[in-house]
Amino acid sequence: MFFYQQLENDLYRIGVNDRRTARFENMFPMPDGVSYNSYLIKDEKKVLFDTVDASFINDFYSNLNHALGEDKLDYLVITHMEPDHSSAINMVLKDHPDCKLVGNKKTFQFLEQFFGDEFKDRYLEVKNGETLEIGKRTLEFIFAPMVHWPEVMFVLSSEGELFSADAFGTFGAIEGHYSSDLIDMDRAFIDEARRYYINIVGKQGRSVIAILKKLEGKEVKMILPLHGPIHRQKDKIEYFIEKYKTWGSFESEEDGVLIAYSSMYGNTEEAADMLAYELSENGVKNIHIYDVSEYDYSYIISDAHKFSNFVYTAINYNTDLYPRMDAFLRELVCTGFQNRKVSVITNMSWGGRAEKIAEEILESSKLEKIGETISLKSSLDEEKVGEIKELAKAIADSMK
Numbered sequence: 404m405f406f407y408q409q410l411e412n413d414l415y416r417i418g419v420n421d422r423r424t425a426r427f428e429n430m431f432p433m434p435d436g437v438s439y440n441s442y443l444i445k446d447e448k449k450v451l452f453d454t455v456d457a458s459f460i461n462d463f464y465s466n467l468n469h470a471l472g473e474d475k476l477d478y479l480v481i482t483h484m485e486p487d488h489s490s491a492i493n494m495v496l497k498d499h500p501d502c503k504l505v506g507n508k509k510t511f512q513f514l515e516q517f518f519g520d521e522f523k524d525r526y527l528e529v530k531n532g533e534t535l536e537i538g539k540r541t542l543e544f545i546f547a548p549m550v551h552w553p554e555v556m557f558v559l560s561s562e563g564e565l566f567s568a569d570a571f572g573t574f575g576a577i578e579g580h581y582s583s584d585l586i587d588m589d590r591a592f593i594d595e596a597r598r599y600y601i602n603i604v605g606k607q608g609r610s611v612i613a614i615l616k617k618l619e620g621k622e623v624k625m626i627l628p629l630h631g632p633i634h635r636q637k638d639k640i641e642y643f644i645e646k647y648k649t650w651g652s653f654e655s656e657e658d659g660v661l662i663a664y665s666s667m668y669g670n671t672e673e674a675a676d677m678l679a680y681e682l683s684e685n686g687v688k689n690i691h692i693y694d695v696s697e698y699d700y701s702y703i704i705s706d707a708h709k710f711s712n713f714v715y716t717a718i719n720y721n722t723d724l725y726p727r728m729d730a731f732l733r734e735l736v737c738t739g740f741q742n743r744k745v746s747v748i749t750n751m752s753w754g755g756r757a758e759k760i761a762e763e764i765l766e767s768s769k770l771e772k773i774g775e776t777i778s779l780k781s782s783l784d785e786e787k788v789g790e791i792k793e794l795a796k797a798i799a800d801s802m803k
C-alpha cells in the first residue's frame with residue numbers, strides 16, 4: 404500500500420513512521436516513535452528532498468512510486484547527510500538513472516564517506532545563496548552549517564516552502580496530524596520538540612541563531628522539517644521560530660526549578676523533596692524533581708534548559724561524585740547548558756571530592772549560584788532543615 408499526504412497541488416509528504424527503533428541515535432528514547440519525512444515536488448522538474456532510513460525502504464518506495472506515477476526523478480536534494488535521511492540515497496539513485504544529486508561540497512564529501520564515489524558524475528554542487536529553476540518554482544539554497552551537521556542546507560522555494568532539514572523537527576511518529584495546525588502545539592507537541600532540539604541540536608545554539616537571522620525578511624509560508632509535522636499556519640510558524648530563538652540563545656522559557664537528585668538510601672532525596680515543598684510555600688509554581696538514576700537524561704536535560712533555576716545534589720561515592728550524577732552533568736554540559744541560576748545540596752558520610760568534581764564539570768556553563776550549598780552529613784537534621792527553608796526563599800527571590 405501507499406501512504407502519503409498531498410500538501411499542495413504538486414507538493415507531497417512521502418515520509419514514514421518508525422515505531423520500531425527504541426532510541427534515536429541509539430541514545431534518546433522514543434516512546435512515541437519518530438517520523439522520517441521526505442518531500443516530493445512535482446513541478447516541471449520532479450524533485451525529491453531527502454530520503455528516509457533505509458530500514459523503511461519498502462514503505463518509502465510504495466509512497467514515492469505512487470506519488471510519482473509515470474514520472475522519474477530529476478533531482479534529489481540532500482539537505483542533510485545523517486543516515487536517518489540519507490541511507491536510502493544509493494537505492495533511489497539506482498532506480499532513477501537520470502536523477503542528479505543536489506548538495507554542497509561537504510555534502511558530497513560525506514556522501515562519498517558513506518557510499519563511495521560511484522555517483523560522482525551525477526553531482527550538482529551548489530553554493531550558499533545559489534538558485535535552481537525547477538519550473539514555476541525557483542529553489543534557493545541557504546547553508547545552515549552545524550544546525551546539526553556541517554553540510555546542512557535549508558532550501559527555500561519561491562513559493563515560500565522552507566525545507567529545514569532537522570531544524571523544527573520533533574520526536575513522535577505522525578499520529579494522523581501531519582501539520583501543526585491540526586494539533587494543540589502546547590499539549591501534543593512542544594515538550595517532545597524541545598527534547599529533540601535540546602538534546603540533538605542544542606549545543607549549536609549560535610548556528611541556529613545565525614540561520615534565523617539569514618531567514619529574516621524572507622517569506623516563509625510553510626516549514627517542512629525532516630521529523631514530525633509540517634508547519635503552514637502563520638501563528639504556528641511564528642510561535643515555533645520564537646521558541647527556536649529562545650532555545651538557540653540558551654535562555655530559559657519559564658521561571659521554575661528543576662531539581663536533579665541522586666540518592667542511594669533516600670536521605671538526599673528527602674532533602675530534595677523538602678526543598679520542593681518549601682519552594683511551593685514560597686510561591687514557586689513550576690517545580691520538577693528527577694532522580695537521575697530513574698529518568699533518561701534527555702528528559703531532565705530538556706527541562707533544565709526550560710526553567711530558570713537548576714538544583715543538583717552531589718553525593719560522595721567512593722570519594723568521587725556519584726557516577727550517575729557525574730554522567731548526567733557531563734551530558735547536560737554537552738548540550739551547551741548555560742546562564743542558569745544554580746543551587747547545590749551535597750551529602751557525605753566521611754569525605755570526598757563530589758562537590759568539587761561537580762563544580763569542575765559545570766565550570767564552562769557560567770552558572771549563577773543562588774544561596775549557600777547545603778552540606779548534609781548522611782541525613783537531614785534541624786539545622787539543615789532551617790538551611791533548606793533559607794535556600795527555598797533565596798531561589799524564589801531570585802525569580803522576582
Ligand SMILES: Cc1cc2nc3c(=O)[nH]c(=O)nc-3n(C[C@H](O)[C@H](O)[C@H](O)COP(=O)(O)O)c2cc1C
Pocket residue numbers: 665666667668669670671672718719720721722723750751752753754755780781782
Ligand atoms: C557505596 C557507597 C559509597 C559511599 N562512598 C562515600 C564516600 O566516599 N564518602 C562519603 O563521605 N560518603 C560516602 N557514602 C555515603 C553517601 O555519600 C551518603 O552520605 C549516604 O549514602 C546517605 O545518603 P543517601 O541516603 O541519599 O544515599 C557512600 C555510600 C555508599 C552506599
